[in-house]
Amino acid sequence: MISRDEDIVIIGGGPVGLYIAGRLLQLGYSCKVLEKNKSINPHSRSLGIHPISLELFEKAGIAQKFIDEGVKIRRGYAFWNRNRMGEISFEKTPKPFNYILALPQSRTERILQEWVLGLNSEAILRGAEVKSMQNGEESVAVRYEMDGVHASVNSRHMIGCDGINSFVRMDLGIPFDGKQYPDTYIMGDFLDNTDFGEDAAVYLHEEGLIESFPLPGGMRRWVVKTDRRMENPDAEQLGKLIHDRLGHSLNTMDNVMMSSFGVQHFLARQMTKGNVLLAGDAAHVVSPIGGQGMNLGWLDAEAAVQTIVQSLKNPANQSGLFLLYSKKQRRVAKKAAKRAELNMWLGRKESSNLPVKWALSMILNTPLSGLLAKMFTMRGL
Numbered sequence: 082m083i084s085r086d087e088d089i090v091i092i093g094g095g096p097v098g099l100y101i102a103g104r105l106l107q108l109g110y111s112c113k114v115l116e117k118n119k120s121i122n123p124h125s126r127s128l129g130i131h132p133i134s135l136e137l138f139e140k141a142g143i144a145q146k147f148i149d150e151g152v153k154i155r156r157g158y159a160f161w162n163r164n165r166m167g168e169i170s171f172e173k174t175p176k177p178f179n180y181i182l183a184l185p186q187s188r189t190e191r192i193l194q195e196w197v198l199g200l201n202s203e204a205i206l207r208g209a210e211v212k213s214m215q216n217g218e219e220s221v222a223v224r225y226e227m228d229g230v231h232a233s234v235n236s237r238h239m240i241g242c243d244g245i246n247s248f249v250r251m252d253l254g255i256p257f258d259g260k261q262y263p264d265t266y267i268m269g270d271f272l273d274n275t276d277f278g279e280d281a282a283v284y285l286h287e288e289g290l291i292e293s294f295p296l297p298g299g300m301r302r303w304v305v306k307t308d309r310r311m312e313n314p315d316a317e318q319l320g321k322l323i324h325d326r327l328g329h330s331l332n333t334m335d336n337v338m339m340s341s342f343g344v345q346h347f348l349a350r351q352m353t354k355g356n357v358l359l360a361g362d363a364a365h366v367v368s369p370i371g372g373q374g375m376n377l378g379w380l381d382a383e384a385a386v387q388t389i390v391q392s393l394k395n396p397a398n399q400s401g402l403f404l405l406y407s408k409k410q411r412r413v414a415k416k417a418a419k420r421a422e423l424n425m426w427l428g429r430k431e432s433s434n435l436p437v438k439w440a441l442s443m444i445l446n447t448p449l450s451g452l453l454a455k456m457f458t459m460r461g462l
């Protein structure tokens with residue numbers, strides 16, 4: 082059995098775990114990321130990097146890497162069925178990041194991984210699946226399996242960033258409270274054949290929501306609300322729904338990604354136990370409509386780094402610092418979940434009525450639209 086020692090061990094090398102590793106290495110701490118997948122998940126999930134995250138990246142000195150690869154969404158058009166109701170501009174939100182950056186999650190993870198490996202080429206162990214852990218008085222022992230070999234690593238602290246089905250959260254016995262929503266969607270990436278350019282478009286349609294976002298490389302993502310979960314949807318099915326609702330024809334030959342997803346909301350009853358913190362989807366899951374989950378995870382990530390640094394400097398304050406982290410980040414997650422619920426509610430058939438249309442038109446066409454711009458850029462959480 083191979084055994085190592087680190088200041089901090091991070092379980093899960095998704096966007097949250099990788100960001101934490103980079104920050105801890107920058108601050109001079111030793112850390113190891115244990116990630117069960119051998120390579121970055123190519124499946125496209127998140128596309129939106131919000132200004133609050135770009136501000137964190139700027140402080141870490143890595144914002145430009147993302148900006149160089151992404152598309153800056155400065156404006157979104159809102160439609161009622163096929164009719165344009167108004168627009169939300171992010172131009173007046175705080176500069177310099179007065180836009181949402183569109184970049185597929187796999188590319189985001191690649192940039193973060195390269196950053197971490199540039200700081201320490203041995204910081205990430207890919208193909209290492211955590212099998213057990215012991216949360217002791219003053220350290221955490223983790224056992225993992227890699228290429229059929231069992232190994233262990235001991236550390237002062239551990240951060241569980243292992244996603245929605247978190248092994249860490251379950252092993253600690255922390256309840257995950259929440260529910261599955263009835264809403265279902267399909268999404269696909271196509272060559273962009275609209276006139277929207279770098280702008281987003283959201284259609285509140287009586288047959289169900291349609292969202293359309295620019296992607297790098299002249300591509301565009303379409304997200305379509307469906308009446309029921311469609312397993313393995315194909316480009317023709319998505320193209321037909323868009324044509325029926327909007328009259329817009331996609332060239333289905335230009336499709337590069339298709340998937341379907343349901344939505345849920347879960348929150349860990351606590352985000353700490355002993356020497357362990359939880360961060361990202363391991364601690365909370367919000368509906369992807371509104372695109373907040375990964376960004377919420379990075380807010381945890383920076384707070385977790387600061388908490389651990391403070392705690393290593395003042396070990397006597399550890400439990401207070403950890404509890405404060407849990408309380409604050411749970412509060413932020415609850416707020417984000419409420420916003421995501423509002424976004425979803427707007428996209429439902431039941432919300433497709435005249436009073437809602439009237440209220441939205443008024444907001445979009447008055448200075449109140451600035452409030453929506455703040456909400457959609459995750460300000461004020």
Ligand SMILES: Cc1cc2nc3c(=O)[nH]c(=O)nc-3n(C[C@H](O)[C@H](O)[C@H](O)COP(=O)(O)OP(=O)(O)OC[C@H]3O[C@@H](n4cnc5c(N)ncnc54)[C@H](O)[C@@H]3O)c2cc1C
Pocket residue numbers: 092093094095096097098115116117118125126127128129130186209210211212242243244245247248342360361362363369371372373374375376377378
């Ligand atoms: C369709 C869709 C669209 C989305 N769009 C957006 C968006 O636009 N904006 C946004 O902010 N968010 C979005 N999200 C949410 C976003 O994808 C997640 O919030 C984000 O991936 C969470 O990052 P994470 O690092 O916490 O967890 P994950 O990305 O789930 O990473 C967890 C990692 O832990 C590893 N792991 C798990 N168990 C173990 C183990 N036992 N040992 C070792 N490794 C382990 C996994 O292999 C994985 O790599 C979307 C989600 C979906 C489904």
